[in-house]
Amino acid sequence: MATVQKTRKPKTNNFTSILDQILKKYNLSAESNPLQLRAHANELGTMLPDWKARKDVKEALHRRLFKDNQIEALVPDKRGKKLTIKERAQYCAKTDDAWDIWLHALDLAVPKNNTDEAIVAASSCLSQFRKELAEAGVDPEQINIYAKLPNVTQASNKIQKRKLEQGLISRPKTPKHFSLEVGLRRLQNIRTTETPTLQDLADVIMMMSMRPAEATTLRIIHYEPDESNPPEWYNPDYSWYCTGYIKNKGEAKHNSEPRPFLSMEKNPERARELLTWIQNAIAIGKLRDPVYSINGKRSTGVFSKFLKPYGITAKRLRKIGGKHASRVHSGQNSTSQHLAFLSRIAMRHKMDRHDSGMYYAEGDTSNSDLDSDPEPEPETLAPTPKPINENTSEIEDIYDLYGSI
Template identity: 35%
Template sequence: MSAIVTTYVAEHKLNKDMSNEELSQHALALLKLLIDKLKRDKGRQRFQKGYNFSKEQAFVLIPYQRICRNREPIGSIAQRMVRDNFNEKEAEAIAKALTAPNHIATTSCLSRLRRELQKLNTPEKIISTTLDEETTCAFNKIQKERREQRENEGIDLPDHFSLKSVKERLDFYDVSNTPDVQALADVMIMLCVHPAKIKDLRISNRGVTGYAKNRDQQDNPRIFRSLKRDEERAKLLLTWIQDAISSGQLRDPGVPGVKWFNTFLKKDRFLPETSKPLFPRYLRKLGVVFAVVLNSAKNLSEAMTIASQALQHSPDNHASLAQNYTIVNYRKK
């Protein structure tokens, strides 16, 4: 490692008086030479002890690489920052190292880093240095464009999955029989749930658990809100589906890569007039729209509140994207 750094410094005439902008131009080349974590750590030490570069300069030259690609977990980076008492400039260097051409990926990484730092009671002045206004603006622009595209396209609703049809089937299902794929789809609509979450949900005392998005997120009960307002009936239908999955009578729709559920939804008799098929992720969106309709929202603000509750978005999330789920074309114009 020392030989690599020594050779590179000599060939490129690096010195501690160079600006961070100049040094950062060498980061990619050094990361390619120092191919694993141990070599990168040793390389930083060589720059500091052998050439009197500051810690900040060392991390500009050899940033934490591929953090968001599961090579170095965000949590461990946050712990190092706290343990080594990073100052504001050093924290900013870490944030820059996380920057990628993909603004959405960058925003996700920086958000996760801030959450981890908050858990470790890091001073706010350090956390704030990881905010990248340019990336945030670019991310917001992308989200706005995608939202406008969804508003223009929407989901074409087939008659088979209209509110009336789904509600009638939910009312008449006999839970003494084995549920089929149709029952699974209707219950998913009823609870506005992802296929992967159907096994984890629990309904009790007007509350729902099992929607927690992140492994470390506290799974507090959230308001029960669905197109089936009878909690006991909704609970009975959910348990019916869960027991069938557990016993193997019904396949698990949450298994990654399964195609049988998609195939079911693409049946000709389910296709709307536009022939655009439904996908499993659309069922959740249909459920949100139905919940808003059945709960008689009086205005847009109330509709978004009901939608967020039906989606079981965290009440602490003040930027809930419920509007992304409420665009359905009842009839193609």
Template identity: 30%
Template sequence: MSAVATKIVEKYTLTPKMDASELSQYTSEFLKNLTDDRKRNQARRRLRDGFKFSSEQVSVLIPNQRGRINKTKVMHEVLCSAVNLATSDSYQVPDGYQIPDPTPQNSEETIGDLAQRILRDKLSVKDVRAEAYVLVLSAPNANAGSSRLSRLRRELRNLGASSEIIDVTKFPEITKEANEIQQNRREFVKAFERIDYPDHFTLESVKERLDNYNISNPPDLQALADVMIMFCIRPAELITLRITDAGVTGYAKNRGQPDIPRKFRSMEKNRERARELLTWIQRAISSGRMGDLGKPGAKWFNRFLKHYDLVPKHLRKIGAVYGAVIHDVKNPAHLMTIAGECLRHDARNFTSPVQNYVVVNYRRRGQTPEQARPFQIYEAGRCGLDLPLDELVARLSALENLTNQDK
């Protein structure tokens, strides 16, 4: 994003007068912090329009990245290499095994297909390990590779694979490197990507609008934004999410897995009112009165949020903080639990909602940005506002009383 580009340019004093060889030294810095095409495109525009770098210089700093690496190409590279895949034993393909032939079927194979093929063809332990390593090689970095391995293990478990087959897909060195990437990412977010919001999107303002919406009228973009904050909703969940007596279903990250209901938790404590507002938005999308954010190219909503210096993913993160604030908090662990429930984090996963990288500069309506405090719901042992726990509890209780009075 443009803020990242600005920080890096200012940090290293980059100028359009520098030649390509000098600029190329900072390419890895840009790519490390710009993790998807949207962020890279925003950063390119900032470099080109804001700092007046030429198109050639921008291409050096932020080269085009393919979002998906072709598995056939990866296999060819492995087959043509005369060296081991890595020096660590955990990275090595077992002796006597050949990487599978780079067939068109393999190049288009999904992780689910791979899991089914492993069991269908009754692959040996060493064959499974080599297949898992090829899967790692197809990822752009260790973090993505670790995620793909986790998905493979989940698919294998659901298909009833033995523990021996599942365990052989674990690569400790890859996990270690993935953890380092995530730690570096967290530190970067804490330093450069805290979310600020205007008075229009403070908790008090959002809560007032949610309480006053008349569902007999068609919703507008503001209502869409408020409901997304209320339920920490992903764009892909706008149509699929359902609130039932058993909990919340239609969670986007289920990815075809059994749709186990998650605990209902949102800014709106009343389940019926929350369901009413969610259905209100879903009907507007289904009828065509409002566009579907779950489909690519929803620039109309981005333009609406740009006026407030926000993007859609910020709404989910702000909503997690507001949900934690509006519910009674007993201690940091309880705060973490509530935030995780707002995010519909899997309670069986004992890691915190750390992957959401939520750092919001929380402030009340009327407070200046300088009075805002970073709300960190992911830092182990130190979550919430940068305040002592007793003061944090007192402030959250006061805010809870205020929102109750506003009803």
């Protein structure tokens, strides 16, 4: 019996038909601009399960005379999402196509979710993208037109302004146990002939505005310079300095120039005596290191547990010490700018001499309540903040001095 051979129908490409449906549904063609095509990329992408499907669709678009940048807009290469911001900018500089700049800017501006942190991060990425574009040699006019999204920046600025205001209003108060008056009284009553306690350790950390990790490394030195050739770091207003401190963010680790000494204890010799007393006790095992356990493993639990009943952390204790030191060394009518300046010196922040004048403004901010945090002048500490993606130094300084949000 003769078998009947069936005629096989030619196999159709389902993904090409999906493409045709999308093009027809939204009236898209080779005349559409990349922005119009990009608006429907997500819908098409959900229907294309793998790289082969996307490849078939791209070939179909080529046959329909779509240009490369149009195809990239409608069927974006998912591998492109792994590009760094710098690589994106270099790609845009290479193609020299304004639409590429626009599309990559849109990618970076989309937050991962609707949280405030994600929106600020997206704005920051967009700002970094503009910076990288400029460094890659892209025309500044194109950057301003295609890589600036005002709505994204404005949303980020509103979030930062709100958080800054909330932080200034609700910043934590200094516990009475670590107030200036009570702290100074305990420091004066310390007898270095006795074995120090965790309370003594906390008081010395506050006195020197130290990080716990500096408890064993910080040194107080006296320096009399050679008048004919003083070192670059020497300041004629100070003769006592600190070494062995941990570098602040952005500073070179190998830089070891001394920083001016400023602490709650005005007498530097007494301060050095108390610091050495604590360090010797840690060295011989009579006092627990606030950072490391006896076997050398990092363990801050004991010191943190001691501070917990007072509602503060070691980081907060350091900032409290910086503010106390600024009051001890300031005059009766010191301005908030001057207090902030002294506090930064006490915490051994790097200070540029040519910028120091900004911390001396006329005004009277005298405050007889030494147990509470200073109330800053609103116009000084709560300006309309610049976007974080443009410049964060002012906001970081405020957080460092008056507590984080």
